[in-house]
Amino acid sequence: MRLDLSNAIQFCKIESFENKKKLAVDCLNKLINGNGKGSDFLGWIDLPINITNSIITDIVETAKTFKNLDAVVIIGIGGSYLGAKAVHEALKPHFDKPKPEIIFAGHNLSGNYHSELLKYLNNKHYGIIVISKSGTTTEPAIAFRLLYRDLKQKFDKETIKKRIVAITDAKKGALRKLADKEGFKTFVIDDNVGGRFSVLSPVGLLPIAIAGYDIKSLLHGAANMRNICINKNPENPAIQYAALRNVLYDEGKKMELLVNYNFKLNYFSEWWKQLYGESEGKEGKGIFPVSVSFSTDLHSLGQYIQQGERHLFETNILVNDDSDSPIIPQDEEDLDQLNYIAGKKMEYVNRTAAQATIMAHVAGNVPNIIIEIDKINEYNLGSLIYFFEIACGISGYLLDVNPFDQPGVEDYKQNMFKLLGKK
Ligand code: PA5
Numbered sequence: 001m002r003l004d005l006s007n008a009i010q011f012c013k014i015e016s017f018e019n020k021k022k023l024a025v026d027c028l029n030k031l032i033n034g035n036g037k038g039s040d041f042l043g044w045i046d047l048p049i050n051i052t053n054s055i056i057t058d059i060v061e062t063a064k065t066f067k068n069l070d071a072v073v074i075i076g077i078g079g080s081y082l083g084a085k086a087v088h089e090a091l092k093p094h095f096d097k098p099k100p101e102i103i104f105a106g107h108n109l110s111g112n113y114h115s116e117l118l119k120y121l122n123n124k125h126y127g128i129i130v131i132s133k134s135g136t137t138t139e140p141a142i143a144f145r146l147l148y149r150d151l152k153q154k155f156d157k158e159t160i161k162k163r164i165v166a167i168t169d170a171k172k173g174a175l176r177k178l179a180d181k182e183g184f185k186t187f188v189i190d191d192n193v194g195g196r197f198s199v200l201s202p203v204g205l206l207p208i209a210i211a212g213y214d215i216k217s218l219l220h221g222a223a224n225m226r227n228i229c230i231n232k233n234p235e236n237p238a239i240q241y242a243a244l245r246n247v248l249y250d251e252g253k254k255m256e257l258l259v260n261y262n263f264k265l266n267y268f269s270e271w272w273k274q275l276y277g278e279s280e281g282k283e284g285k286g287i288f289p290v291s292v293s294f295s296t297d298l299h300s301l302g303q304y305i306q307q308g309e310r311h312l313f314e315t316n317i318l319v320n321d322d323s324d325s326p327i328i329p330q331d332e333e334d335l336d337q338l339n340y341i342a343g344k345k346m347e348y349v350n351r352t353a354a355q356a357t358i359m360a361h362v363a364g365n366v367p368n369i370i371i372e373i374d375k376i377n378e379y380n381l382g383s384l385i386y387f388f389e390i391a392c393g394i395s396g397y398l399l400d401v402n403p404f405d406q407p408g409v410e411d412y413k414q415n416m417f418k419l420l421g422k423k
Contacts, residue, residue, distance in 0.1 A: 001225070001237070001371060001372070001373050001380065001383050001384060001387060002370075002371070002372045002373075003237040003240060003241060003369070003370070003371055004369070004370040004371075004372065005240060005244055005369055005370075007358055007362045007367065007368040007369070007370065008244060008248065008313065008367035008368055008369045009244070010367075011248065011251065011253075011313075011365075011367040012244070012247040012248060012251055012367075013247075016247050016250070017243060017244060017247050018234075020243035020244075020246055020247050020398065021234040021239055021240065021243040022234065023243070023398060024234070024239045024242050024243040024246075024394050024398060025232050025233075025234055025239060027242070027393075027394045027395075027397035027398055028230070028232055028236075028238070028239060028390075028394050029232060030397055031045060031390070031393045031394065031397070032045070032230060032232075036397050037396075037397070037401070037402035037403070037404070038402040038403060038404030038405055040191075040192055040404075041192055041193070041194045041197070041404035041405075042192060042393075042404075043190050043191075043192030043193040044193050044194070044197035044198070044200070044201075044389060045226075045230075045390070045393075046226075047193065047200040047201055047222075048200055048219045048220075048222035048223040048226055048382070048386065049223050049226065051200070051201070051205075051219060055187075055202065056205075056215065056216065056219075058187075059187070059202060059205050059206050059209050059215065060209055060215070062165060062185065062206060062209075063206065063209035063210045065162065066100055066127045066163075066210045067100065067210075068100075068125075069099075069100045069124075069125050069126055069127050069163070070099065070100060070101065070124040070125050070126055071100050071101040071102070071103055071121065071124050071125075071126040071127075072100045072101075072102055072103070072126060072127045072128070072129060072207075072210050073103045073104070073105050073117075073121070073126060073127070073128050073129070073143075073147060074102060074103070074104050074105070074129050074131065074207045075104075075105050075106035075128060075129065075130040075131065075140045075143045075144050075147070076104075076106060076107065076129075076130070076131035076132060076140050076203075077106060077107045077108075077137055077139045077140055078107075078137075078195050078196065078274060078278075079133075079194065079195020079196035079197070079198050079199075079203070079274065080131040080132055080133060080137075080140065080167075080195055080198070080203055081104055081106075081107050081131065082196070082199075082267070082270055082271040082274050083196075083198065083199025083200075083203065083204035083271055083385070084199065084203070084204045084207035084208055085104055085267045085270070085271070086199070086267040086268040086270065086271035086381075087199070087204065087208050087211075087213065087218065087268075087378075087381055088102055088207065088208065088211050088213075088267075089264060089265075089266065089267035089268070090264045090265055090267070090268055090376050090381055091211070091213050091264075091376065091377070091378070091381075092211065092264075094263070094264070098211075098212060100126075100127070100210065102207065102210065102211045103117065103120075103126075105117055105140075105143045105147070106130075106139050106140035106141075106142070106143030106144065107139060107140075108139065109138070109139055109142070114142075114143060114146055118146065118147070118150055121147075121150065126151075126163070127163040127164065127165075128144065128147055128148070128151070128163065128164045128165075129164075129165050129166075129167065129206055129207055129210070130144045130164065130165075130166050130167070130168075130175065131166075131167040131168070131189075131203055131207075132167075132168055132173070132175050133168065133169060133173075133189045133194075133195055133198070133203075134169070134172075134173055135168045135169055135172065135173020135174045135175030135176050135177075136173055136174050136175075138413070138416070141174065141175075144175075148160075148164070151163065151164070161182070161183055161184065161185075164182075164184045164185075165184060165185045165186065165187065165206065166178070166179035166184045166185075166186045166187075167186065167187045167188075167189060167202050167203055167206065168186065168188070168189060169188070169189060169191070170188045170190075170191075187202035187206060188202070189201060189202070189203055194404050196271075196274050196275050196278055196279065197275075197389055197404075199271070199385055200218070200219060200222055200382070200385065200386070205218075205219075213378055214378045215378070217377070217378035217379045217382070218378040218379070218381060218382040218385075219382060220379060220382065221378065221379035221380060221381065221382025221383040221384075221386070222382035222383065222385055222386040223382075223386075224383065225382070225383040225384075225386040225387050225390075226386055226390070229386065229387060229390045229391075230390070237387065237391075238387055238390045238391040238394060239394065241315075241369065241387075241391045241395075242391045242392075242394035242395040242398060243398070244369065245287060245313070245315075245369075245395060246395060246398045246399065248313045248367055249287050249399075252310075252311055253287075253310075253311055253312060253313040253367065254287060254288060254311045255287065255288045255289075255290055255311055255312045255313075256276070256287045256288070256289055256290065256312075256313055256314070256315060257290045257291065257292050257305070257312060257313070257314045257315070258272050258273070258289065258290070258291045258292075258314075258315050258317065259291075259292055259293075259294055259314050259315065259316040259317070260291075260292075260293050260294070260316075260317050261293070261294050261295070261316075261318065261319070261350050261351075261353070261354050262293075262319055262350075262376070263293055263296075264376055265293075265317055265319075265376070266291070266293055268317070268381070268384070269291030269293075270291065271385075272289065272291070272388055273289045273290070273291055275388060275389065275392050276289040276388075276392055276395075277289045278406045278409070279392050279393075279395075279396050279401075279403035279404070280392070280395065280396050280399055280401060280403060281408070282401050282402070282405075282407070282408060283401055285399050285401060286399065286401070292305075294353065294354070294357060295350070295353045295357075298353075298357060302357075305361060305364075305366060306360060306361065306364045306366075307364060310365045310366070312366050313366060313367040313368070313369070314358075314361060314366055314367070314368045314369065315368075315369040315370075315371065316354065316358065316368060316369065316370045316371065317371050317372075317373070317384070318351075318354055318370060318371070318372045318373075319372075319373055319374075319375065319376055320351075320372055320373070320374050320375075321347075321374060321375045321376070322345050322347035322348060322351070323375075325345040325346045325347035325348075326345070326346050327343060327344065327345055327346075328341050328342050328343065328344055328345075328346060328349070329342060330342040330343065358370070371384070371387075
């Protein structure tokens with residue numbers, strides 16, 4: 001992973017950036033020493049190196065037991081599904097549906113989504129991974145109740161027991177109680193790992209392993225990035241990214257657009273939005289995280305980005321890989337006037353679009369940070385995940401908020417429970 005700040009740095013004063021980097025090193029120290037805000041929730045820092053071989057083996061072996069099913073439904077919301085979904089979407093083919101098909105549920109309250117899902121699963125052999133740290137979240141709880149009843153109507157108790165795994169707290173919560181009572185296999189979410197920082201725990205690793213991806217390589221990428229990012233050197237990329245985005249924020253750049261040029265990264269952006277939005281958006285502060293996929297969104301949001309209010313900066317994730325790309329054919333008549341790029345790979349045009357867009361947006365006063373990877377694979381995704389997590393912790397401390405709580409999420413829930421008549 002390479003971080004290039006050269007298209008963003010000109011938008012801030014060098015001394016502001018240097019000062020912020022010094023502050024960012026102090027913030028990293030607080031994270032590592034566990035003496036900053038929310039220090040009860042720092043278990044994620046060492047997840048890639050602390051996860052034991054026996055847990056990894058248990059995850060891999062459990063995943064194998066789901067291999068011959070038609071589908072596996074991953075039930076969870078927020079931090080209990082976005083990490084797994086991000087990695088799955090990044091690695092799966094665009095069109096083929098490898099077996100078992102991975103389906104997500106309980107991440108919304110849409111009646112028709114779950115009704116159509118039940119119909120879709122009707123004649124299928126499927127399993128369920130139900131994930132909830134608190135064990136009481138409404139969306140996954142409803143989805144699990146619906147699907148568990150469906151399985152109970154079709155299969156005997158012993159078969160069902162082999163098809164359900166719960167990932168939840170070691171002791172607390174309704175899901176723990178239910179799993180213990182029904183005898184489901186369980187994995188534990190540690191107390192000191194919050195939902196949006198949990199992808200490198202069984203929360204993300206089990207679904208990713210079931211989908212057939214190499215979790216050891218994912219963890220390896222994360223562990224190597226950890227080595228780089230816990231270095232208390234101002235040139236550490238997490239320090240640089242956290243410091244620069246905060247200097248830009250001080251300069252009035254209130255929104256950060258995570259940009260990709262590859263649909264496979266769309267859910268990585270969703271994961272990133274939750275990570276930064278829920279960690280930083282509090283006490284009337286925080287950069288608003290937005291995501292776009294170019295060139296698609298250049299034809300919808302491009303006008304605003306180029307010429308609208310100047311409160312934006314962009315962080316591009318570029319993938320330097322054209323190994324799987326059609327070559328644009330020569331055409332005798334050239335009615336579509338594309339012969340000037342005949343013989344070039346389509347991905348070359350995509351890459352040129354990225355270069356052109358960054359130039360145009362920088363000229364239009366939109367700072368651009370560039371993160372480049374060579375390939376979308378488990379190792380690089382692990383690296384990116386860890387990089388963004390630790391930069392998020394540093395950045396939250398720079399803002400002087402607790403990056404590890406989410407008190408604002410409770411408000412709608414309290415209203416909803418009141419309206420639904422919950423006792
Ligand atoms: O990051 C978070 O803490 C949240 O997004 C939670 O992951 C989300 O609300 C789901 O919570 P739970 O896992 O308790 O069902």
